[in-house]
Amino acid sequence: MMPYIQQQTNQAVTDVIKSALELYYQQLHQQQKNALSMLTQTGFIGCGEADSDLSVNYKSILRDGLKAKYDYR
Secondary structure, eight states: OHHHHHHHHTOOHHHHHHHHHHHHHHHHHHHHHHHHHHHHHTTOTTOOOOOTTHHHHHHHHHHHHHHHHHOOO
16 A cells, blocks of 8 residues: 555655645544534533532532422421
């Protein structure tokens, strides 16, 4: 495979490898952009609503919610 690419492009082995790595990087980078843009366009990112201090007070919020839902005493 490598000799064929070298023959077709007249490039040294290191240049062929560099080009292949650059192409692979671009493909991976484009896939990441596509996933992010799909999630953003569908409204999935940023669609949730919660208290602004949820990450700090999640235990007490969960406890209060479960108590209100299941406390039949």
